[in-house]
Amino acid sequence: MNSAATGKPPRVPYADDWKELGGELYRPSGAPRAAVAVFPTIMNPTKAVRDKAEALAEAGYLAMICDFYGATPGDFGEARVLAGELRADVSAYRRRLHAGLHALANLPEADGLPMAAIGFCMGGQAVLELARDGAPLSCVASFHGLLDTDRPAVNGAVRARVLVCHGDADPMVPRSAVTEFWDEMDRAGANWHFHSYSGVKHGFTNPYPVTGSDAVAYDKSADRQSWAAMLSLFDEIFALD
Secondary structure (H helix, E strand, O other): OOHHHHOOOOEEEEEEOOEEEEEEEEOOOOOOOOEEEEEOEOOEOOHHHHHHHHHHHHOOOEEEEOOOOOOOOOOHHHHHHHHHHHHOOHHHHHHHHHHHHHHHHOOHHHOOOOEEEEEEOHHHHHHHHHHHOOOOOOEEEEEOOOOOOOOOOOOOOOOOEEEEEEEOOOOOOOHHHHHHHHHHHHHHOOOEEEEEEOOOOEOOOOOOOOOOOOOEOOOHHHHHHHHHHHHHHHHHHOOOO
16 A cells, blocks of 8 residues: 555655755555656646645655755745746756656665656756756656746757646646747657647646636646556557566
C-alpha cells in the first residue's frame, strides 16, 4: 500500500544551493515501473496535484512531487510573486527544477529506474524547460502548461519524448504560442505529441481551483482523456516484460 494512503506522504528533503526544499513521495504497492517527478501548479502542492501523484503510484510508478519555493503560498497573489522571482532567471529556474530530479533519482528505490517528469500549469511549463535543457528523462508530460520560453531548445537538445495536453480555449496560451511551440520542437528535432481539447480553458485537470479567474475551469472529459494519453504513452515507453 502506498504510504500516502494511511496519512501524510513521506517528505524528501533536498536543496537548491542555499534554498531548502522538500518533496512528497508516493510509492506503488509493488516494484515501480519508473520514477516520475511531479511538478505542481503555481500554488506548489495542492490536493489536485497530490491526487495525481497518488494515481501514479496506483498505476505502478514511484512519484515525487517537487517543491518550487520551499514554502506554501498563502494565496494566489503571493504565489505569483514567488513564481515571478523564480522564473526571472531561466538558468536559476532550470537549476531549481533539476534539483528536484536529482532528489528523486538519488532515492534508493529509484536506483536504476528510468525517469519521467509531468507537470500542471506552472509545472507543465517546468517539465518543458527540463526537456529543452536536455534533462535525462524518457518522457515529459505537460498539462495546461505555458509553452513559451526565454531559451528555446536547440537542435538535438531534447532527449525526452514530449507530450503536451492543452486546452484550446486557454487565454494564457493563444494559438500563436501553440504554433511557435510546434516550430520550436521541429527545429530541435524532438519527438513530440500535442493534444488539444476544443473549448477547454486553463487548469482543466484541477477540480479545486484556487482562483476565480474566468481563464481557469475544470473539464472532466479533458482531464480524463489527457491522463489516459499520458498513461498510454508511459505504457509504450515503460513496457513491462
